[in-house]
Amino acid sequence: MLFICYPKCTTCIKAKNWLKSNNIDFIERDIKENNPTKDEIIKFHQLSKLDINKLFNTSGLLYKELNLKDKLKEMTLDEKYDLLASNGMLIKRPILVLDDLVLFGFKEEIYKNIL
Numbered sequence: 001m002l003f004i005c006y007p008k009c010t011t012c013i014k015a016k017n018w019l020k021s022n023n024i025d026f027i028e029r030d031i032k033e034n035n036p037t038k039d040e041i042i043k044f045h046q047l048s049k050l051d052i053n054k055l056f057n058t059s060g061l062l063y064k065e066l067n068l069k070d071k072l073k074e075m076t077l078d079e080k081y082d083l084l085a086s087n088g089m090l091i092k093r094p095i096l097v098l099d100d101l102v103l104f105g106f107k108e109e110i111y112k113n114i115l
Helices: 010-021 038-048 061-065 068-074 077-086 108-114
Strands: 002-005 027-030 095-097 102-104
Touching: 002 010, 010 108, 038 077, 038 095, 038 102, 061 068, 102 108
Parallel strands: 002 027
Antiparallel strands: 002 095, 095 102
């Protein structure tokens, strides 16, 4: 499985520690150094079955600086994919990519149930 994270993010650190403490193997990828491509984001979105707006890191500084809370309402799906692909700091993290499912964020209970 692929674990896409921002190493300084406390939620990512918690998720990574949980995976390690449960002896779950994963490949780690730094979202700031290797942001998901538009094609990856489209695939992750489809596998997650989430509303596209749930993929945004709404507590992030960049999200707030760009005033995306209001702007997202006017954007097309394709524009949202382009925006997410433009900067990893806009994406909710960590992202856990399994064969047939993608999880955004970390909730221990969900990790337990799925893994």
